[in-house]
Amino acid sequence: xxxNLSKLFGGLAALLLCVQLNAAETVKVGVLHSLSGTMAISxxxxxxxxxFTFDEINNAGxxxxxxxxxxxxxxxxxxxxxxxxxxxxxEQLLVQDKVSVVFGCWTSVSRKSVxxxxxxHNGLLFYPVQYEGEEQSKNIFYTAEAINQQATPAVDxxxxxxxxxxxxxxxxxxxxxxxxxxxxxxxxxKGFRVPADGEEFDPxxxxxxxxxxxxxxxxxxxxxxRIKKFSAGGKACVVSTLNGDTNVPFFxxxxxxxxxxxTCPVVSFSISEDEFRSLPTKDLVGHLGCWTYFxxxxxxxxxxxxxxxxxxxxxAPAGVEKNNRVTCSPMNLSRIGVYLWKQAVxxxxxxxVDKVREAMYGQKFKAPTGEVVMQTNHHLKNPVFIGExxxxxxxxxxxxxxxxxxxxWSAKFLPKL
Amino acid sequence: xRRTLSKADYWFLGLVAVTGxxxxxxxxxxxxxxxxxxxxxxxxxxxxxxxxxxxxxxSVDLLWGYTGLLSLGQALFFALGGxxxxxxxxxxxxxxxxxxxKLPDFMVFLEFPAKYPDTAGLPAHxxxxxxxxxxxxxxxxxxxxxxxxxxxxxxRSRIKGVYFSILTQALTYAACLMFFRxxxxxxxxxxxxxxKDILGQNLNSPATKRWLFICSVVLLLLTFLLCRWVTATKFxxxxxxxxxSENRVLFSGYATANYKLFIFVLAAVIASLGGALFVPxxxxxxxxxxxxxxxxxxxxxxxxxxxxxLVGPIIGAVGINALKSYSTHSWPEYWLYILxxxxxxxxxxLPKGIAGIPGQLRNLKKRMSRPTENMITAxxxxxxxxx
Numbered sequence: 001x002x003x004n005l006s007k008l009f010g011g012l013a014a015l016l017l018c019v020q021l022n023a024a025e026t027v028k029v030g031v032l033h034s035l036s037g038t039m040a041i042s043x044x045x046x047x048x049x050x051x052f053t054f055d056e057i058n059n060a061g062x063x064x065x066x067x068x069x070x071x072x073x074x075x076x077x078x079x080x081x082x083x084x085x086x087x088x089x090x091e092q093l094l095v096q097d098k099v100s101v102v103f104g105c106w107t108s109v110s111r112k113s114v115x116x117x118x119x120x121h122n123g124l125l126f127y128p129v130q131y132e133g134e135e136q137s138k139n140i141f142y143t144a145e146a147i148n149q150q151a152t153p154a155v156d157x158x159x160x161x162x163x164x165x166x167x168x169x170x171x172x173x174x175x176x177x178x179x180x181x182x183x184x185x186x187x188x189x190k191g192f193r194v195p196a197d198g199e200e201f202d203p204x205x206x207x208x209x210x211x212x213x214x215x216x217x218x219x220x221x222x223x224x225x226r227i228k229k230f231s232a233g234g235k236a237c238v239v240s241t242l243n244g245d246t247n248v249p250f251f252x253x254x255x256x257x258x259x260x261x262x263t264c265p266v267v268s269f270s271i272s273e274d275e276f277r278s279l280p281t282k283d284l285v286g287h288l289g290c291w292t293y294f295x296x297x298x299x300x301x302x303x304x305x306x307x308x309x310x311x312x313x314x315x316a317p318a319g320v321e322k323n324n325r326v327t328c329s330p331m332n333l334s335r336i337g338v339y340l341w342k343q344a345v346x347x348x349x350x351x352x353v354d355k356v357r358e359a360m361y362g363q364k365f366k367a368p369t370g371e372v373v374m375q376t377n378h379h380l381k382n383p384v385f386i387g388e389x390x391x392x393x394x395x396x397x398x399x400x401x402x403x404x405x406x407x408x409w410s411a412k413f414l415p416k417l
Numbered sequence: 418x419r420r421t422l423s424k425a426d427y428w429f430l431g432l433v434a435v436t437g438x439x440x441x442x443x444x445x446x447x448x449x450x451x452x453x454x455x456x457x458x459x460x461x462x463x464x465x466x467x468x469x470x471x472x473x474x475x476s477v478d479l480l481w482g483y484t485g486l487l488s489l490g491q492a493l494f495f496a497l498g499g500x501x502x503x504x505x506x507x508x509x510x511x512x513x514x515x516x517x518x519k520l521p522d523f524m525v526f527l528e529f530p531a532k533y534p535d536t537a538g539l540p541a542h543x544x545x546x547x548x549x550x551x552x553x554x555x556x557x558x559x560x561x562x563x564x565x566x567x568x569x570x571x572x573r574s575r576i577k578g579v580y581f582s583i584l585t586q587a588l589t590y591a592a593c594l595m596f597f598r599x600x601x602x603x604x605x606x607x608x609x610x611x612x613k614d615i616l617g618q619n620l621n622s623p624a625t626k627r628w629l630f631i632c633s634v635v636l637l638l639l640t641f642l643l644c645r646w647v648t649a650t651k652f653x654x655x656x657x658x659x660x661x662s663e664n665r666v667l668f669s670g671y672a673t674a675n676y677k678l679f680i681f682v683l684a685a686v687i688a689s690l691g692g693a694l695f696v697p698x699x700x701x702x703x704x705x706x707x708x709x710x711x712x713x714x715x716x717x718x719x720x721x722x723x724x725x726x727l728v729g730p731i732i733g734a735v736g737i738n739a740l741k742s743y744s745t746h747s748w749p750e751y752w753l754y755i756l757x758x759x760x761x762x763x764x765x766x767l768p769k770g771i772a773g774i775p776g777q778l779r780n781l782k783k784r785m786s787r788p789t790e791n792m793i794t795a796x797x798x799x800x801x802x803x804x
């Protein structure tokens with residue numbers, strides 16, 4: 001009898017253990033994107049694609065750590081395009097919810113606001129939006145395009161296209177300032193005549209003009225007139241780092257002035273497929289974009305990504321915009337971030353930040369555009385493409401540049417003078 | 418002082434002082450981290466932030482509730498205080514920045530050394546901010562000076578009512594655009610961030626956070642007492658008379674412009690002190706803190722809490738911000754609806770805000786017992802709130 005009892009208990013214990021093994025463990029993951037305020041229009045798409053990716057992973061069995069399967073349990077918060085609130089929400093995610101990783105941020109200032117929080121609590125952040133570099137925190141992985149994966153390849157393309165004069169136009173904040181600073185030095189090294197710091201632009205002596213407009217600037221008449229004069233001799237182009245809604249009056253004025261993509265092409269670094277939802281596409285036809293992803297990329301992985309995302313949208317929770325949705329580079333890079341983190345966790349066999357960080361280095365993923373690799377400098381090696389805007393708000397790929405290793409420090413990729 | 422403080426004031430001040438100066442700091446310092454009673458460092462800084470907002474709300478109320486000047490630019494002074502202290506904290510980072518330079522990082526990549534070669538890249542107006550006491554002084558005199566000049570021009574020209582509101586809003590918007598510019602030397606859009614320490618103390622250590630919180634409590638208590646004192650003196654009576662009928666005060670021989678100017682400058686300094694304590698606890702100051710909507714938010718806190726009272730704005734600022742913190746986390750998709758519904762509810766059913774609830778209840782009770790007299794009290798109370 002006694003032995004029977006002990007067998008019974010043994011059996012029960014084994015059963016309980018089995019139940020425990022099979023019961024889905026969960027892992028909390030933070031989503032830190034503005035769902036209200038000025039940035040909501042861009043960032044909501046990233047929240048959507050993250051939720052889609054979590055479902056995709058959960059349906060495929062979750063994350064396997066030491067034989068146990070962990071389902072991803074997202075904790076979505078709304079930092080409301082308010083930079084101090086970004087820091088508060090980041091700390092809340094790390095301290096209260098104890099999330100293993102956070103995916104989030106769009107603007108540089110939001111990243112700068114949360115960076116001290118992630119370093120203090122040794123958290124992990126994945127940042128998916130093209131940015132100015134000059135930063136490499138051990139607590140952030142930048143799946144975003146660095147300047148040498150977007151700006152310099154685009155300028156190379158324009159030079160090869162025979163462009164002789166460059167008009168650098170941007171909104172006045174850190175990303176355009178840094179990009180143009182790098183581009184000026186880059187153009188100087190290619191033999192173009194760039195005004196020195198503090199030197200007045202002289203149409204006879206110089207080939208490069210630099211200008212900034214405030215946020216939400218509406219009046220582009222004077223600037224477009226100046227561009228027209230600048231491009232009068234032919235072979236000129238505009239490198240635009242204008243952001244958000246200022247693009248609407250700029251491109252309207254540009255078209256009104258009779259400038260076209262043949263006479264003076266504009267290459268924009270802040271306009272992807274998702275932005276076309278709020279832009280007058282017909283004014284942008286023929287102008288250029290440079291990203292590490294286009295929705296029009298023709299690969300089985302990309303077709304599956306788009307189809308699955310659209311299918312997910314039909315069953316998506318209330319509040320998710322279901323019509324006219326597209327995919328774009330920041331969305332693709334958000335999804336890549338989640339998969340790289342999953343692989344790193346599985347390799348490390350742990351959710352601990354220090355172990356995951358080590359396992360991240362060299363992590364490879366077959367993305368819709370081809371293979372991407374996480375480098376030890378926390379940036380991706382990622383294929384770069386140049387596309388031409390079509391009337392339907394898509395890009396026609398006119399050049400593939402192959403995989404470019406991202407480099408945050410401009411001093412390392414700029415040729416020495 | 419004794420005459421000016423009511424029994425309710427003593428209770429409120431006592432409650433804030435005991436909770437803020439004794440209970441919360443002790444619960445943060447002593448119980449072990451796992452304990453149910455432990456208040457985390459994160460919470461301490463968060464509450465400190467609410468208290469700074471409460472100081473801002475008091476400054477709005479001093480103008481709007483007591484003098485009838487609806488300033489829609491009060492966040493500008495809050496942000497200026499933040500910038501003044503932020504500049505000092507920025508210089509104290511020293512060579513621990515990304516570029517290991519003595520200059521703040523943004524000055525390095527914007528090539529300030531080439532622009533300001535005489536001072537090794539640091540613009541001349543930044544240099545005195547190495548001194549903590551100069552920065553603290555600037556927290557007071559910079560907004561005071563701006564308020565003095567702006568107020569002098571506005572009140573001399575007899576600008577009042579909605580025109581005053583529009584002008585203050587324009588002022589803060591103009592300042593916001595100016596601070597956004599990188600050439601303005603205050604860090605542009607990214608503002609000032611990644612501070613390391615204050616007066617040699619590590620800003621991330623629990624003790625520093627606790628002290629900053631205690632400073633916020635003390636600032637709030639002192640502001641409360643100051644406001645109570647100002648509004649209870651003869652000066653305060655004239656202040657309210659200006660609110661209720663400025664022309665009558667003017668014809669009685671008072672130079673109302675001077676009274677308004679004084680209160681405008683005082684409110685600016687109070688807001689600025691709140692901003693100065695806000696920055697080290699939050700860790701960032703950038704121009705969006707002076708965007709017009711921030712000032713509007715502060716007005717909403719006062720309206721919800723109850724204008725023309727001193728307890729109301731504090732309840733409004735702390736309550737709404739706590740609700741915002743909670744709901745952006747628990748209902749990220751719906752928090753705007755929750756706050757919106759609250760504002761509509763308060764405007765429709767609580768015209769005197771949360772602080773007016775006891776009065777409303779008393780009125781209701783009177784109305785129940787003596788229906789005829791209620792007409793008179795209703796008339797009196799509307800005359801009371803006329804601005």
